[in-house]
Amino acid sequence: MSTQILDRSTVPAPGVPKDVTFPNYFESRLPNGLKVIVYEDHTLPLVSVNMVAYGGAAFDGDYPGLADMTAELLTKGTAERSANDIVDEIEFLGGSIGSGAGWDSMSVGISILSRHVDRAMEVLADTTRNPAFPEEEIDRVRQQRLSDILQNKSNPTSLAYERFCGAVFGTHPYAQPADGTSASVEAMQEEQFRAFHRARFTADNCFLILVGDVQPDAMMEYAERLFGDMAADASGERSVPQPAVPQGRLVQVVDRPSAVQSSILVGHVGIARNHEDYIAVYLLNMVFGGFFGSRLNLNLREDKGFTYGAHARFDARIQPGPFSAGAEVRNEVTDRAIEEILHEMERIRSEAVSEEELEKVKNYVTGSFPLQIETAAQVAQRIVTIELYGLDKTYYNSFNSRILALTTDDILHAARKWMHPEKAVIVAAGRGNLLRNTLERFGAVDVFDPQGARIPNIESQAQDT
Structure with a gap:
């Protein structure tokens, strides 16, 4: 009888991801x-x-x-x-x-x-x-x-x-x-x-x-x-208006004078949940900032050491919700962190991701998806999503195959269509007198107090070097 020795020094090749049959109901x-x-x-x-x-x-x-x-x-x-x-x-x-x-x-x-x-x-x-x-x-x-x-x-x-x-x-x-x-x-x-x-x-x-x-x-x-005798009344409003898209960059600061770090968000209006581009945008966001190995986290955390974690999200709703990218960073690197977020937005719009990078993210997404419909409660939440957003009952049956079918050109096209650094809203909550000075290079800065009132003449403070 022959025996085969297992070589534990070699990582086995991953299997080919497959579609998961979403339970019928x-x-x-x-x-x-x-x-x-x-x-x-x-x-x-x-x-x-x-x-x-x-x-x-x-x-x-x-x-x-x-x-x-x-x-x-x-x-x-x-x-x-x-x-x-x-x-x-x-x-x-x-x-x-x-x-x-x-x-x-x-x-x-x-x-x-x-x-x-x-x-x-x-x-x-x-x-x-x-x-x-x-x-x-x-x-x-x-x-x-x-x-x-x-x-x-x-x-x-x-x-x-x-x-x-x-x-x-x-x-x-x-x-x-x-x-x-x-x-x-x-x-x-x-x-x-x-x-x-x-x-x-x-x-x-x-x-x-x-x-x-x-x-x-x-x-x-x-x-x-x-x-059975519950009244039916079609008078309840069901439609939500389409949000307008700001045409220029806005830079705003929420003043927290004693803050030792800044909370930053950069983004704009995103995508509706039932849009045909949603799956491409979902994968785009995973590459950009949707998981620990994303570009944004590798840049701001691993390379620059600005934060413990950076993130990005398209919050898709009945109408387009917000797309936001952000992090908690030290006061003195707030402007540089914002600069890197804008740089990553522009980079993913201007050059195609590599086949190797895209394959890594695809494997992560398709490998984790089956774990998201393991329990009855998880299946129920997916059914609720199908109902709320008018998705096809078989929507999740082809989720993995549609992810795998996306190409580097598809991601580039989605980035150019759905990410707009030149129109981004930039918000930082932190020390207003410092941030007003350092963020002016991104545009005119408006400063607000925590209650939402504008502070017209906050004293600027030079950034420590």
Whole structure:
């Protein structure tokens, strides 16, 4: 019998990445228009039930933070149950309940043992259809929000992001902070929460998704019994306006006089989630700044030593959200770090990435993708994405092959179309008197205090050498 010696000094060649079959799932509609989605996974006796409503913080209007506060208050009391009753009932059954809002949706979700799914569905129906918005809970949530907002005013990262979004989006809804402002949180009352809930949680503006150890037929029966008489009201606004793209560079500073480092962001309006270029832009961003081995991190961290980590992201929403690249850097290298970000943006636009570099990033993306749809909860989140953004049900079946099909010319084309260093908004939160002086080479600098008020005549300070 022959034996073969394994050479452990040689790294084995990676296998050829393949497409991953995204799990099939059941979907149907009740007569009132409510869509019901069921994904069966009988591996464990667990189930997750979620009611998702289209439209989140993008519809806050005159009250920034309205969607987020409304979502939180849905689980804080109904006509039949107090906040404590809701939590006690679900926890007694070994489950958990939560709610929240993003830019494009609001949701309430319960995770529980599958034998208690009927009880979970009853609580879900009660919280999404009959919220009471008790005054004491509104006051409690309000005080917590005000405390969080106050705390964020001393956080350079939060200050930079809020200023960045305001500069990028101007009067568009995406310019507003999704968690609200002190003024808006103080102003919101029961009337606003009830109106927002009434407009969002209608049968034709929601979908119910159940994932785990469940059977579609049984879940449709529960859905019909608990949500079959849910009103359908098409009057709720579903469209978000297209954001305008600033035509020139803006440079803004948030003054934190005692800061020992700066939080910087560079970017502009990005891409919508359902755009045909999204996958190319996703891979472009991975090369540029989307993971530890990206160009941006290798430059600012490994080569220059300016930061512990640099990052970039296209935050794709119903409409184009922000593209941002940033880092936390020492005060004295703030301008040089911004210069390097702009340099990397220009470099990826002007010269094609090498085949070797692109292959490395492709292997990272395609190798990690299967790990992102391993659990029922991960699959559920992908289904929510498909529903929110109108993607094809088989969208993720060909994700890896579409990544692998992209060429160096495709990435160059995407960079030239979707990255614009000459129109970038540049924001730094740090020592205003120093930053105003050092950042003037990028354009006229406007300085703001943490509350958003312009500081017209902050004294400049020369950079230490």
